[in-house]
Amino acid sequence: MKIVVTGGQGGLGSAVVTEFDRRRLRDTEVVAASRRTGFDLATGAGMAEVITDADVIVHAASHPTKHHAVDVAGTERLATMLRARMAHTHVVYVSIVGCDRNPFGYYRAKTAAEGILADSGLPVTVVRATQFHTLVDTIAETATIGPLGFAPHGLRFQPCETAWVARRLVDHALGERPDGCRRAADLAGPQQLSLAEAMRIRAESAGQRAPRMVEVPAVGGVLAAFADGANLPGPDAELGGPSYASWVSR
Ligand SMILES: NC(=O)c1ccc[n+]([C@@H]2O[C@H](COP(=O)([O-])OP(=O)(O)OC[C@H]3O[C@@H](n4cnc5c(N)ncnc54)[C@H](OP(=O)(O)O)[C@@H]3O)[C@@H](O)[C@H]2O)c1
Numbered sequence: 001m002k003i004v005v006t007g008g009q010g011g012l013g014s015a016v017v018t019e020f021d022r023r024r025l026r027d028t029e030v031v032a033a034s035r036r037t038g039f040d041l042a043t044g045a046g047m048a049e050v051i052t053d054a055d056v057i058v059h060a061a062s063h064p065t066k067h068h069a070v071d072v073a074g075t076e077r078l079a080t081m082l083r084a085r086m087a088h089t090h091v092v093y094v095s096i097v098g099c100d101r102n103p104f105g106y107y108r109a110k111t112a113a114e115g116i117l118a119d120s121g122l123p124v125t126v127v128r129a130t131q132f133h134t135l136v137d138t139i140a141e142t143a144t145i146g147p148l149g150f151a152p153h154g155l156r157f158q159p160c161e162t163a164w165v166a167r168r169l170v171d172h173a174l175g176e177r178p179d180g181c182r183r184a185a186d187l188a189g190p191q192q193l194s195l196a197e198a199m200r201i202r203a204e205s206a207g208q209r210a211p212r213m214v215e216v217p218a219v220g221g222v223l224a225a226f227a228d229g230a231n232l233p234g235p236d237a238e239l240g241g242p243s244y245a246s247w248v249s250r
Contacts, residue, residue: 001025001027001028001029001055001056001214002029002031002032002053002054002055002056003020003028003029003030003031003055003056003057003058003173004027004033004050004051004056004057004058005020005029005030005031005032005033005055005057005058005060006033006034006039006041006057006058006059006060006061006078007033007034007059007060007061008019008032008033008034008037008063009032009036009037010032010034010035010051010060010061010062010212011132011134011162012021012060012094012132012162012165012166012169013034013060013061013136013225014032015034015112015162015163015165015166015167016058016060016169016170017030018022018023018066018163019033019166019167019169019170020167020170020172023170023174023206024153025174027130028240029203031050031054031062033046033050033244034061037050040122041061041069041070041075041077042063042065042066042069042070042073042074042076043079044077047077047078047081048081051078051085051087051089052080052085053182053198053207054087054089055089055090055165056089056090056091056092056173057078057082057089057090057091057092057173058092058094058169058170058173059075059078059091059092059093059094060094060169061074062081062110063160063249064106065106065133067105067106067109067110070214071106071112071113071161072109072113072116073239073241074114074132075093075116075117077115079091079117079120082120082121082122083121083122083191087122088122088123088177090122090123090124090125090173090177090178091120091122091124091125092110092122092124092125092127092172092173093113093117093125093127094126094127094128094129094165094169095110095113095114095116095126095129096110096113096128096129096130096231097127097128097129097130097186097187097231097232097237098128098225098232099128100113100114100232101225101230102221102222102225102226102231103174103221103222103225103229104222104225113204113221114126117181118181120181122179122181123177123178123179123180123181124178124180124182125172125178125181125182126181126182126183126184126185127165127168127169127172127184127187128185128186128187128230129160129165129182129186129188130157130158130159130160130186130188130189130232131157131159131231132159132160132161132162132188133159133161133162133163133189133203133244133247133248134162135159136157136159136195136198136244137198137202137244137248139198140195140198140199140202141202143195144199144211145241146214147209147211148211148212148213149195149199149210149211149212149213149214150193150213150214150216151196151199151213151214151215151216151237152195152215152216152217152218152223152226152227153196153216153217153218153227154218154226154227154228154229155194155195155213155218155226156192156193156194156195156229156232157158157192157193157194157195157198157231157232158188158189158191158192158193158232158233159189159199159243160187160188160189160240160241160243161194161241161242161245161247162242162243163187164187164189164241165241167188167248168184168187168238168240172184178221184237185236186233186234186236186237187233187237187238187240188232188233188237188238188239189239189242189243190231190240190241190242190243191244191245192238193244193245196213199211199213201244201245201248202248205248238244
């Protein structure tokens, strides 16, 4: 069995490769593919060689700023190549909870990529996840300036751990190949928290005082969508992995 992990050196992709290794699968080759291995979704370079004979592709490559070229056109290119080969490669695509409810350009690109795969006729599993702990941590760090913390009104997260998301993606990759495109249960961490709480948790774990919070209005469509909870999981989501607080404490 040949498994390709696009973005296999990224935050999530490397956790997926590690998880495949951990399972010690027999007769299975796992190939991590990204620009640094000569595989470029934006130009098509190196793609044909890598996807040849792939039984499963865990598609985790992404570019938050060059999202049109990588996430949209790159996913279209991948689907076209697989179709041209008359392949029945199972594509496991990782997307973002609520991406279709937020006008953020990157989230629109994720929604467009989901649509491309849904229309491709290929066996596809779309798995949406909430923001990763690593991202919330970066946002909390960036929004802390000296003794002050700045947080848009109403902004909340239910973040999850990449290693846990990776485990669920590997389960899907090794599970039954669907007939057409299916949406798996959304993935989210066990606990919701505000940005202010995230800042307090990371400050306390570093032995520092929590920042004094300054609430800023959630202006514009993107922040308003976050403030409305568009990024939060619904009641059918699968919850798992450690909370942000226990992830930080580790
Ligand atoms: N971060 C989050 O909070 C979050 C939450 C939910 C879902 N997701 C989704 O999870 C996936 C992985 O996110 P991540 O945070 O792990 O991203 P990441 O760490 O930024 O990794 C992105 C990967 O994509 C590769 N890449 C970028 N441009 C490429 C190109 N032109 N061709 C081929 N590969 C390219 C990068 O490798 P090279 O630089 O070597 O090309 C890298 O390995 C994304 O689809 C993202 O939307 C992320």
